[in-house]
Amino acid sequence: MSVTAARGFRACGVAAGLKASGRPDVALVVDDGPDHHGAAVFTTNRVEAAPVTWSRQVVRDGRVDAVILNSGGANACTGPEGFLDTHRTAEQVAGLLGISASDVVVASTGLIGERLPMDRLGAGVAEASRRLDRAGGEDAAVAIMTTDTRPKQAVRTGAGWVVGGMAKGAGMLAPSLATMLVVLTTDAVVDPEVLDRALRRATARSFDRVDSDGCRSTNDMVLLMSSGASGIRPSEEELTALMTDLCLDLARQLVADAEGAHHDIAVEVVGAAGEDDALEVARAVARNALLKCAILGQDPNWGRVVAAVGTTGATFDPQRIDVSVNGIQVCRATAPGDPRKLVDLSGREVHVLVDLHAGTDAVVVWTNDLTHDYVHENSAYST
Amino acid sequence: MSVTAARGFRACGVAAGLKASGRPDVALVVDDGPDHHGAAVFTTNRVEAAPVTWSRQVVRDGRVDAVILNSGGANACTGPEGFLDTHRTAEQVAGLLGISASDVVVASTGLIGERLPMDRLGAGVAEASRRLDRAGGEDAAVAIMTTDTRPKQAVRTGAGWVVGGMAKGAGMLAPSLATMLVVLTTDAVVDPEVLDRALRRATARSFDRVDSDGCRSTNDMVLLMSSGASGIRPSEEELTALMTDLCLDLARQLVADAEGAHHDIAVEVVGAAGEDDALEVARAVARNALLKCAILGQDPNWGRVVAAVGTTGATFDPQRIDVSVNGIQVCRATAPGDPRKLVDLSGREVHVLVDLHAGTDAVVVWTNDLTHDYVHENSAYST
Numbered sequence: 001m002s003v004t005a006a007r008g009f010r011a012c013g014v015a016a017g018l019k020a021s022g023r024p025d026v027a028l029v030v031d032d033g034p035d036h037h038g039a040a041v042f043t044t045n046r047v048e049a050a051p052v053t054w055s056r057q058v059v060r061d062g063r064v065d066a067v068i069l070n071s072g073g074a075n076a077c078t079g080p081e082g083f084l085d086t087h088r089t090a091e092q093v094a095g096l097l098g099i100s101a102s103d104v105v106v107a108s109t110g111l112i113g114e115r116l117p118m119d120r121l122g123a124g125v126a127e128a129s130r131r132l133d134r135a136g137g138e139d140a141a142v143a144i145m146t147t148d149t150r151p152k153q154a155v156r157t158g159a160g161w162v163v164g165g166m167a168k169g170a171g172m173l174a175p176s177l178a179t180m181l182v183v184l185t186t187d188a189v190v191d192p193e194v195l196d197r198a199l200r201r202a203t204a205r206s207f208d209r210v211d212s213d214g215c216r217s218t219n220d221m222v223l224l225m226s227s228g229a230s231g232i233r234p235s236e237e238e239l240t241a242l243m244t245d246l247c248l249d250l251a252r253q254l255v256a257d258a259e260g261a262h263h264d265i266a267v268e269v270v271g272a273a274g275e276d277d278a279l280e281v282a283r284a285v286a287r288n289a290l291l292k293c294a295i296l297g298q299d300p301n302w303g304r305v306v307a308a309v310g311t312t313g314a315t316f317d318p319q320r321i322d323v324s325v326n327g328i329q330v331c332r333a334t335a336p337g338d339p340r341k342l343v344d345l346s347g348r349e350v351h352v353l354v355d356l357h358a359g360t361d362a363v364v365v366w367t368n369d370l371t372h373d374y375v376h377e378n379s380a381y382s383t
Numbered sequence: 384m385s386v387t388a389a390r391g392f393r394a395c396g397v398a399a400g401l402k403a404s405g406r407p408d409v410a411l412v413v414d415d416g417p418d419h420h421g422a423a424v425f426t427t428n429r430v431e432a433a434p435v436t437w438s439r440q441v442v443r444d445g446r447v448d449a450v451i452l453n454s455g456g457a458n459a460c461t462g463p464e465g466f467l468d469t470h471r472t473a474e475q476v477a478g479l480l481g482i483s484a485s486d487v488v489v490a491s492t493g494l495i496g497e498r499l500p501m502d503r504l505g506a507g508v509a510e511a512s513r514r515l516d517r518a519g520g521e522d523a524a525v526a527i528m529t530t531d532t533r534p535k536q537a538v539r540t541g542a543g544w545v546v547g548g549m550a551k552g553a554g555m556l557a558p559s560l561a562t563m564l565v566v567l568t569t570d571a572v573v574d575p576e577v578l579d580r581a582l583r584r585a586t587a588r589s590f591d592r593v594d595s596d597g598c599r600s601t602n603d604m605v606l607l608m609s610s611g612a613s614g615i616r617p618s619e620e621e622l623t624a625l626m627t628d629l630c631l632d633l634a635r636q637l638v639a640d641a642e643g644a645h646h647d648i649a650v651e652v653v654g655a656a657g658e659d660d661a662l663e664v665a666r667a668v669a670r671n672a673l674l675k676c677a678i679l680g681q682d683p684n685w686g687r688v689v690a691a692v693g694t695t696g697a698t699f700d701p702q703r704i705d706v707s708v709n710g711i712q713v714c715r716a717t718a719p720g721d722p723r724k725l726v727d728l729s730g731r732e733v734h735v736l737v738d739l740h741a742g743t744d745a746v747v748v749w750t751n752d753l754t755h756d757y758v759h760e761n762s763a764y765s766t
Binding site for chain 2: 048076079289290294309311331370374
């Protein structure tokens with residue numbers, strides 16, 4: 001159900017022919033109200049796609065009526081013409097739905113540096129406007145897929161209100177988002193400022209802690225819309241908690257479907273002197289190409305973990321680092337601990353635990369192993 | 384000839400049985416004077432191997448008489464016992480050569496987290512002390528190899544004086560050095576302070592601008608020794624220029640032999656508002672896993688270049704970035720330029736040129752493509 005689990009939303013996905021495969025590639029999500037509140041976070045990449053530039057303006061006043069998304073083309077690095085294409089798409093949606101273009105968020109994903117085929121996209125948008133449905137969430141989630149092997153959807157239920165969402169992304173996953181589009185909806189009654197704060201807190205603890213390959217995309221966006229259709233106003237804490245749980249679910253789905261990955265790796269850093277320290281260390285470990293290769297080879301190579309920790313500026317004593325892999329403490333006080341042969345890395349999920357012995361803060365960052373399939377998929381993507 | 388090209392140096396390489404393959408794994412280089420000056424730069428990784436901790440102290444007073452190096456074991460993350468092992472090795476070399484242990488640099492490379500087999504190492508050191516030779520440079524260069532497929536050596540000749548050197552490293556290459564050991568020698572007459580400055584300037588423009596896989600090792604060291612045996616004192620500028628040229632040669636050899644690489648990629652950034660900006664952008668591009676995969680696939684994917692540029696804090700207008708690949712300007716003003724099909728990526732060398740149009744500074748950073756062979760080699764290394 002994803003984006004249509006909450007009342008007040010309709011959605012659909014259609015095939016407009018943007019993808020050579022003929023698979024669905026245009027999704028539309030509409031907020032029928034009574035509220036039309038929206039908030040969004042965007043990529044921090046300074047080279048941002050035209051839809052990102054456009055949508056930043058749209059959400060600024062806290063009102064969003066609809067979002068139109070396409071896969072099969074990122075509309076990034078397409079110059080002023082690319083921005084006009086985004087503008088035209090928003091105008092078309094607005095005309096079809098009888099709303100203002102300035103309340104239509106636009107999102108695109110796919111190859112950078114190519115104009116969208118506007119004739120085909122226009123026909124797809126028109127078709128999408130006719131196929132909007134209260135049960136269209138699944139179709140929308142399918143239509144935003146690129147190299148994803150499955151749609152990502154999640155729903156959480158509060159006391160009389162619901163949050164749901166869909167996500168796509170299977171590469172270029174990194175803090176500050178990643179080739180990732182996410183649309184979240186709720187029928188709770190929420191003021192725009194609260195919506196914005198809840199979204200930022202939820203994404204900071206979920207999508208921002210996924211780091212598949214350290215690359216940061218030009219098109220990322222997480223949009224949250226509230227219809228108020230439930231008539232129930234949860235507290236900000238309730239909303240944030242449920243949103244965070246929802247986003248963690250979707251973030252984990254992204255990791256589990258990352259391009260070519262064989263293992264999902266949870267890098268947990270404990271004993272840090274602060275959350276920033278913990279995050280810096282966890283990300284350094286999660287981005288270490290040599291460790292990611294070792295995990296592929298089912299090698300609990302804690303030396304590569306410790307070497308990654310050492311590149312950070314976090315507070316710790318270089319002689320006191322402990323590392324456990326899947327429950328076996330293979331490194332104790334920065335020296336060999338229990339036998340590495342005890343570590344079982346045959347399963348999909350891997351837990352790397354680093355104890356800095358410098359404080360009480362802890363975080364988890366998710367990443368994947370680095371595989372032949374990742375190299376293959378990304379060396380052949382645009383050709 | 385490498386480290387024995389300059390007068391006043393003897394060297395050798397022997398097989399001590401540290402490597403399972405039985406290949407040479409212990410190298411010794413001795414400065415017979417009349418000068419015994421030394422300077423070194425070390426990894427900035429805070430988790431540093433025992434030999435790095437030891438050797439930092441040795442070079443502090445500017446006097447170095449010898450360096451003993453081993454492959455087949457990094458002696459990193461081996462606790463206080465590992466440090467004692469390094470100390471014992473320095474004492475042994477000192478005893479055999481009749482010098483002070485506090486003037487013996489020790490360097491190790493290999494797997495992290497395992498003690499060295501001190502009996503075998505000790506026998507190898509004893510043998511090495513008997514086999515020192517004025518023509519032993521080549522043997523020494525072979526003995527420090529790990530996953531290198533060939534020894535790296537270079538020599539440059541000044542007006543009556545010589546600089547030469549050897550290097551090893553084929554992975555974990557990154558700014559701030561990388562699983563990289565380098566020994567440089569000169570017979571020029573140079574004061575220790577000048578030696579130190581020349582070394583730092585030369586490495587900053589060479590080894591620090593090689594970034595094979597973004598990983599930074601626990602063991603890296605570049606050591607420069609001067610014997611003064613030529614009796615000629617070059618100016619600091621002459622010394623620095625020749626040293627820089629020598630180091631660039633060795634650095635390029637490291638890139639050309641990087642683990643599993645199929646392409647050597649020169650990332651040149653021009654039009655930067657400052658050298659720091661240029662370096663930040665070049666490193667961001669050089670570390671982008673998606674671009675490195677694309678180059679493997681002979682895909683001039685400039686979108687991934689521009690996306691990497693956008694992650695930096697350098698001064699530039701996101702709408703004005705130009706990118707050329709092997710001479711074809713595939714991206715102009717952050718939009719499609721000449722047809723990508725014109726780009727020939729079939730050769731080993733690739734030139735990615737980024738023009739920021741923000742100033743006049745420029746740098747080149749070298750990296751490699753990301754290949755199946757890299758993944759294979761690094762997923763199977765310790766097992």
